[in-house]
Amino acid sequence: MRVAIVGAGAVGRSxxxxxxxxxxxxxxxxxxxxxxxxxAVPGAEWVxxxxxxxxxxxxxxxxxxxxxxxxxxxxxxxxxxxxxAKTEFAVNRVxxxxxxxxxxxxxxxxxxVDVAVSTPRVLAALVEEAVTVGDVVRLMSFRKGAANLTExxxxxxxxxxxxxxxxxxxxxxxxxxxxxxxERVITPSPDEPLEAGxxxxxxxxxxxxxxxxxVLSGRPVG
Numbered sequence: 398m399r400v401a402i403v404g405a406g407a408v409g410r411s412x413x414x415x416x417x418x419x420x421x422x423x424x425x426x427x428x429x430x431x432x433x434x435x436x437a438v439p440g441a442e443w444v445x446x447x448x449x450x451x452x453x454x455x456x457x458x459x460x461x462x463x464x465x466x467x468x469x470x471x472x473x474x475x476x477x478x479x480x481x482a483k484t485e486f487a488v489n490r491v492x493x494x495x496x497x498x499x500x501x502x503x504x505x506x507x508x509x510v511d512v513a514v515s516t517p518r519v520l521a522a523l524v525e526e527a528v529t530v531g532d533v534v535r536l537m538s539f540r541k542g543a544a545n546l547t548e549x550x551x552x553x554x555x556x557x558x559x560x561x562x563x564x565x566x567x568x569x570x571x572x573x574x575x576x577x578x579x580e581r582v583i584t585p586s587p588d589e590p591l592e593a594g595x596x597x598x599x600x601x602x603x604x605x606x607x608x609x610x611x612v613l614s615g616r617p618v619g
Contacts, residue, residue, distance in 0.1 A: 398422070401462040401488075403448040403478045404469035405432045408494065412466060413438045426457060449477045451485055460486040467493040472500045476508045483509030512539055535606070545603050549613055553593040556615040563587035566612060568605035574598050 398421045402409045405427035413423045417440045424442040427433050433445045446453035448467075459465065465482040467475035475493045482488040493508075495501045495515040504513035514537075537546045551558065557565055562585055567573065576583040577596035583589065601609065611617055 398463045399461060400464045400466065401426060401457070401459055402466045402468055404467070406470060409468040410438050412468060413441050417441060424457065424462065449474055451481060454481060454486060459488065462488055464488065464490040464492065467491070470496055472496045476503060479509040538603070543602065544600055545606070547599045547601060547606060549597050549610065551591060551593055551595045551597065551613065555613055557591050557613060558593050559590055561587065562589050562591065568608040568612065570602040571605055571609060572600045574600055
C-alpha cells in the first residue's frame with residue numbers, strides 16, 4: 398500500500414515509521430524545509446512542498462496513493478489537504494488529524510475526511526474502555542458515525558454468560574469482530590459461549606449503540 402503523509406513533525410514521522418515497519422510505501426510531504434530530514438525516517442520518500450497547492454500534489458503524484466494522512470498541526474491545512482485528496486485526486490482513504498477538538502465537527506465527508514482522529518477523544522475512550530464494565534464504549538468513528546468501533550465488557554450479571562453467541566439477538570448493522578478473553582483473542586463463532594469479563598469488539602452503526610447495550614446488559618439504558 399502506498400501512503401502519503403502530509404506533515405513531517407513528530408506525529409507524521411512516527412506514523413511513517415510504523416507504516417514502513419509494516420511493509421508499506423510511504424511518502425512524506427512537508428512544507429517547512431527545516432523539517433525535511435531524510436535520515437529521520439529511513440526508507441520514506443520525502444517531498445518538500447505546500448500540500449495545499451494542487452500543482453504540488455500533482456508533482457508528488459498523489460493520485461498514485463491508496464491513503465492520504467493529513468497530520469499537520471494546523472486544522473485548516475489538514476482540511477484543505479483532505480478535500481484536495483478526495484475531490485481532485487480521488488484518493489480512496491483519507492485520514493485526518495484533529496489538532497483542536499473544537500474543530501472536530503468540521504472533519505466530515507464534506508471536507509473529504511473518511512476518518513478523523515482526535516487525540517483527546519481517543520485517550521478518553523481508552524480510559525473508559527479500561528475501567529468500564531457493562532457499557533458500550535466508542536473507540537473510534539468512521540464516516541462520522543456511519544460505522545463505529547465499539548467495545549463492551551460483559552458484567553457478571555449479564556443474562557448471556559454461559560450462553561452461545563448464536564442466542565444473542567444483536568441489533569441490525571452490528572458485527573462482532575473479536576472477543577478478548579484474558580490474553581486470548583478469540584474469533585467469534587456461533588457456538589462460542591460467553592464469559593463474564595469478556596471484552597467484545599463490534600463494528601456497528603452509531604444509531605444502535607444503546608440497543609446493543611440493552612441487549613447485552615438485559616436492562617433498559619437510563
